[in-house]
Amino acid sequence: MLSPTTESLIARVTTGRRAERLVAILDLVSERGTVALAEISDELGISAATARRDLSDLADQNLIVRTHGGASALERGREIPVALRDTRFQEAKRSIARAMVRRLPSERYVVALSGGTTTASVARALANHRDITVVTNSLTIANLLSGYAGVRVAMTGGFLRPQSLELVGALAESTFNAVNVGTAILGADGISATAGVTTHDETEARTNRAMVAKAQRTVVVADGSKIGNVALAQMAEVGQVEMLITDSSADPAELEKLREAGVQIVLADEE
Template structure:
């Protein structure tokens, strides 16, 4: 992207869930088409031109798009949705996936590693009823959420903060994951395919998450159906290292069959 997304601007991404969903949809449309007119956006979203211009101004101010005469176009890569907007997408599916993932975590003494992402944050919320659970994470959002529950022990990595995902990455984060052993790694993804494995948009984030998975006894991928069959820039881990995928019924059934053939247990939430 042309500029980094700042956590101080979270409030600017929509004063309401409806506006945030619309802005996420605008980014999706521009990512797909490359360029879009204001008239097209009016037809797609049923909003007024004045409303859409305000949305485009916010997205442009954050360097996510470039305004054009009568519309907007992509500014660099729109592959990675800012975390403030990601939370508004596929909410029902993510809640079901999170509940299903939590059901596969033992309630007795257990250590679990969680990568960043809105789906893994949902898993963390579902785990707040567990006791004697250690959560290891490089996500500021997940660490803050879990820290409010005294029965959960939280281990936070160091590292360089990625403002797009609010994750700590790099050698300090990798060093923490390399130094510990966990029973389960819960891995979010920007893409998961039989051929390319589990992928994400940022190569540094991929290396950090690879370190997390390498020391886990098992790895569970949590990803809504839009991520299945999709391939992002950098591989976090190969398909063969994944024990289980938890997704929803919108996932491509043929890709799910290919994953099953490689030994991945597929759970539809």
């Protein structure tokens, strides 16, 4: 069940445009630490009343601290709820998803999909696959795949993380430990040559480590904004990653370090 504040925020995010605006505000606050109401209005071209309402909603969700005349960041790396993250870098994610699906066999095959907005794009791109089984701990992905005739879905058990709508913990890990998959498709909050593949939540990371351990290969799907980032908890060492599918906005220097570490790099928007 979603927390009351999350449910309330999602109910108010009725358009993609507003969701993008809320994410833009979070980015401003994260970058500057403290932002005045007037700065938000000027940067985003919105009225003071609109900015004030958005800040109130974000403060209710405990994503910022509301101050007199503006807002302050809680801490670096604060996780953006999935309801808002799904609006970011949409075209890049669609390109990445198409590139991922092109690299899967067309015959009977088994993949594991972690939660995340890029992996959700991969799930959508599986619509025409004739015979694939997807093992996932993501409620979002299971729901997306439920109407596809050629896709069978195996869900893990576990405890629900409201921020990501993923099932985590020992029950989820035991499901991944009990199956064999051809490809683990992993979303990430960060990937770097030094820290590997990382995410904000340690329990989620442990669940995804179980997924990676039983896969014949692991492919990370992440838009360019995630390349070089390091989040709290490691999901996979860089040596466990066979391929990274990203886009041309990624930092070239960081991509070169990943290549040197043995990761095959695919720039989906240049194919």
